[in-house]
Amino acid sequence: MILFSTEEVKRSLFRSIVFLIIFSIMNSFPIAYSESYQDKEYQIKAAFLYNFAKFVEWPDTALSNDSDALNVCILGDDPFGDAIESIKGKTVKGKKVIIKNYTSIEDIKECHVLFICSSEKKKLTSILMDVRNLHVLTVSDMEEFCGHGGMINLIPVNNRIGFEINLSAAHRAGLNISSQLLKLAKDVIE
Numbered sequence: 001m002i003l004f005s006t007e008e009v010k011r012s013l014f015r016s017i018v019f020l021i022i023f024s025i026m027n028s029f030p031i032a033y034s035e036s037y038q039d040k041e042y043q044i045k046a047a048f049l050y051n052f053a054k055f056v057e058w059p060d061t062a063l064s065n066d067s068d069a070l071n072v073c074i075l076g077d078d079p080f081g082d083a084i085e086s087i088k089g090k091t092v093k094g095k096k097v098i099i100k101n102y103t104s105i106e107d108i109k110e111c112h113v114l115f116i117c118s119s120e121k122k123k124l125t126s127i128l129m130d131v132r133n134l135h136v137l138t139v140s141d142m143e144e145f146c147g148h149g150g151m152i153n154l155i156p157v158n159n160r161i162g163f164e165i166n167l168s169a170a171h172r173a174g175l176n177i178s179s180q181l182l183k184l185a186k187d188v189i190e
Contacts, residue, residue: 042083044161045154049139050087050097052152053113055178062112062135062174063093070095071110075102075127076117105130116140116150124148135174146189151175155186162186 049072063070070092074080078101090097102108105127114136116127121142128149131138138151145153146166151173153164164187170177182188 041161042080043086045141046080046084046087048154048161048163049113049115050090050092052137052139052181053092053097055181056137056170057176057178058112058135059174063095067110068094068096069098069110070112071098071100072113072115073100073102073108073111074115074117075105075108075120077119079117080115111136113137113139116142116145118142124150132172137170137173137175146187151177157186165189 053070053072072084072087074084078084084099087097088099100108100111105123108114108131111131111134114131116124116138118141120127124142124145125148128138132149139154140150140152141154142150146164146169149166149169151166151170153166155162155164163185165177165182165185166189167177167182168190
């Protein structure tokens with residue numbers, strides 16, 4: 001039987017409440033289609049990446065103590081632009097968020113969260129095969145991303161941004177996704 005200290009329970013509850021508040025605020029404003037639609041869309045998606053990292057547990061070996069970084073990697077033609085800067089330098093699990101951009105999966109080293117851009121759609125199967133044995137949370141906003149083996153897909157839901165989770169893909173990579181995050185998902189594939 002695993003016992004949790006009162007302090008651990010309080011911290012977990014506090015993180016859950018903060019995430020739910022942030023998630024509610026982000027989704028309370030419908031995204032209007034305008035010139036700045038993509039800017040707003042990717043500001044929200046950047047916030048999702050940050051919050052996803054807070055609610056995923058990596059194996060101890062993946063978040064080694066000799067590094068003070070949590071690497072968020074973007075593979076392909078970066079749609080975030082300056083929006084990703086909003087999470088750069090923030091802290092998750094005692095690690096500072098570092099943003100890294102890559103054009104090739106072969107160049108990627110030490111990623112914790114990998115956002116796969118839609119420019120990589122034709123190579124998606126190969127990319128997911130290359131990272132399947134690594135402890136990397138894969139995220140995208142491509143259609144059918146979770147169906148192809150990706151872990152979290154950002155999807156439109158009633159003019160807002162929602163997400164679906166492929167839990168079995170996360171488990172295969174040794175990642176544990178918080179039940180609080182699973183409850184917020186539009187769909188969970190097991």
